[in-house]
Amino acid sequence: MLQQDVLRDRIVARFEEMSPQLQQAARYIVENTQEVALVSMRELARNAGVQPATMTRLAKFLDLSGYEDIRGHFSEALRLRADGFAARAREREGEHGPAGSGLAHDMLQSLSAQIGRLSEPESLARLEGAADLLGQARRVYVLGLRSCHSVAWHFHYVMTLLGDRTVHLDGPADTGADGLLRAGPEDVLLVISISPYAVQSLELSALAREKGLSVVAITDSEVSPLIPISDQVILCSTESRTFFHTLTPALAVSEVLCGLLAARDREGSLKALQEADQHLATLNIYANSIPRRRI
Amino acid sequence: MLQQDVLRDRIVARFEEMSPQLQQAARYIVENTQEVALVSMRELARNAGVQPATMTRLAKFLDLSGYEDIRGHFSEALRLRADGFAARAREREGEHGPAGSGLAHDMLQSLSAQIGRLSEPESLARLEGAADLLGQARRVYVLGLRSCHSVAWHFHYVMTLLGDRTVHLDGPADTGADGLLRAGPEDVLLVISISPYAVQSLELSALAREKGLSVVAITDSEVSPLIPISDQVILCSTESRTFFHTLTPALAVSEVLCGLLAARDREGSLKALQEADQHLATLNIYANSIPRRRI
DNA sequence: CGTGCATTGCAACAAGTGTTTCAAAAATTA
DNA sequence: TAATTTTTGAAACACTTGTTGCAATGCACG
Structure with missing residues (x-):
């Protein structure tokens, strides 16, 4: 052995x-x-x-x-x-393990493995399939509530730098759903939801489907309620040694989707990115050192 | 599977x-x-x-x-x-790289490795050090703008379920900084910022330091502008084959910090979590199936 | 040939197992 | 609304589990 x-x-x-x-x-x-x-x-x-x-x-x-x-x-x-x-x-055993506070070590090793497992052939195929759908969309609506907000927002943010096709379904005063107002069959909904599933995510996804949108779901299980109403599903693990679920693999998935989409239109992405850079530069958004205080 | x-x-x-x-x-x-x-x-x-x-x-x-x-x-x-x-x-070792459509595969492998590298002894020590500081704080202010918003928000969200010590420095109408109004030496600022560094993150971090707060930084380089003003720094890679930087390792770091903090006060965390569960249950936030439309 | 001592088998044990039953609660239908 | 069915929770069931104490066995050594 x-x-x-x-x-x-x-x-x-x-x-x-x-x-x-x-x-x-x-x-x-x-x-x-x-x-x-x-x-x-x-x-x-x-x-x-x-x-x-x-x-x-x-x-x-x-x-x-x-x-x-x-x-x-x-x-x-x-x-x-x-x-x-x-x-x-x-x-892990081989390294000199002090056996002390192994939690951080364990969590990181486990995350590393979970993401590694995403690169198995089946996952890759699903990622490509999802990217296909998203790539064809006129508009991509992004929905992720509660813990999944981070993933949804990150996807939206990156895509914003790469173009203006995405709409983030979130907003103050419960106006998040308003974005779907003029959505139709040419559009795609990207929904991120893990157990326990936020009711509103499910409701909005169902609504989107009724309006004819295609649905791409990033979720955590083969029995996720999103599966029956989704055209493409990407499964990612959320297991963790802690009290809460991990969203790191889900974020990795969303970044890969961004990468695939950008690669499908290298020229366009590059150009959009340059425009974004210029815009942010004129606004002095970024710096490389602590600026002197503006009075 | x-x-x-x-x-x-x-x-x-x-x-x-x-x-x-x-x-x-x-x-x-x-x-x-x-x-x-x-x-x-x-x-x-x-x-x-x-x-x-x-x-x-x-x-x-x-x-x-x-x-x-x-x-x-x-x-x-x-x-x-x-x-x-x-x-x-x-x-599996043998089936190395079909080279076709390798981007997704490469990205995931690379992410897996980047996170794996975070579990090296030095990183672990930094994580523990950061957790120490955060654990002692009366209040933890969380700051992450633009691309780092996802990480900041996720940290804040998880910590909210575990207690009420965190304040997210973000808000509509440029009110994000207001949270620091009553912050003082007993508090800690957790700032996440990667290159290019958002001016406002740097400014606010400097302000926090002036007000006597300790600063914990999650950033991407040994020459990050945050380092001179931080008490604890955790470095994480943001390298990616794409046009944009990856935040997946940073998210992993923030989750590990949450895990370490929760582990430091198991009882308290568990109790807070139960309360949160109950609260969310009475509000019917979660469901396991698509609910029938509410008229 | 006994004596001492480790080894073994057996039976009893409390605790936990998977199952079943029954009544209360919830959902569905009329 | 009331009647019906379905679903659920709780308790009781017979059985198995891992453990322990004790007696029987085997074996070495004086």
Whole structure:
């Protein structure tokens, strides 16, 4: 096996010291680590040909508090392996991990992997499909409420620099939906929504569809309520070790869409960008050092 | 998803026919298939936020004899996946770059790497340092203009769910800066700004410093104008193959900061989150399906 | 040949499992 | 509106789980 597994190694290392029954249990575990996670202790014992109690005793022998520790370890290992984190986890183990405040490290590794997974063939195809639809649109309406506002706004902002085809469905005093007033079948709605789904996003998307718009959705699940009313769907993970969902992969998706759209019309994009630059320059929007205070 | 999974597909296919509770259970299963194999039904139900009985009912709904069938299926799937993992990993290494339409692929790979690089020891130390400062603050003022608005707003939004210590320096009619009116030495400014740097971000940061605030900066370069006036700096890459800079790594950084802050006060965060949930629930902000039009 | 000691099997245990039943609540229909 | 059906929550069910204490077993050593 490729994976490095501290507990498994410990079992192997202390194998010789074990009594015959313990060895029999240990042998079965070492040779079937996934089974530990997948079946009950009693069944494992049955398959290994030992008494249930022997498994508990093996745990104690390994200085663990009980069999649950063994199962916990191999469950976690299997979880990671199945997620495709194995390679990264191995790297992580290799580095001198102080095991201290691993949260930041874990979050970043996980984000990196989640975005990496977006470059699998199926995701790429969906991204291209979405870019096709968006590219043909007369106007692109962008909708993202609450947590998804950041993604919607960023897409809109970048597209604004590249042209004037996008309309951001947001505004003060609940006027956000007004943008759809004159939208029609030649237009496309780009909606970003993740669980829990904002009612208004769903309602507006349904309305857009009724008005004949095509719908491109960036969402988080194959059973997202947006799927039935969308022409193109891009799925991105929002899993996180924290209390809240991550939007980093969704933002990555939106940036890729911007990139694809810009690439479809290099000349136009470049020209629009130059105009934007000039506009912002005359307004003195940007600086490279802290300006002296304007009195 | 590479593997085909008949049961998962069946769940997705019949999702629409399900009752709300069944949908909630089904949604959780579809999005966490490994968990089905790894934890008990009751725990799965707990995590999915449904009654244990609902899982059994879901099984019956799918024409299975009981929940054991569901678990059996996903256990088998996980077993196979774990076995075939090594082989597939090797394959994946081989299929490097079909070169066709590579932009999306390249962008995602690059983003994944950029975020991965953030988990190097130095970055982690800076993140911890920034979290320390932010954690002690009486109030946290968040400032991000133009392209950085998305990051600033996302940070603010998440922190709002976790408590009420943050103030977003943005607003209509150029009132954004007003928030700093009563800020003082006990407060911290979190500013996000990348090249080209918005003049107003620099000005406001300088003002905040004059008022005695500590400054935490998320920026893109060791020669960023923010560095001299900041107490803690987190650098993140904005390089991109496109015409515009990427903000995905910056968003990742802000999410990690949120995570670290939440972890510093688990109890408080959890409680605040529950309150937020309740508030949003009474307002009917969220839904899991397209609601019938309100007349 | 016993004696001591680790090892093993067994039975009992509290706790947790998946399932079923039933009544209340909600949604739908008349 | 009332009547009907569907959906939901809660409790009880029989069963399995992981653990533990105790007696039986085997085995080495005087």
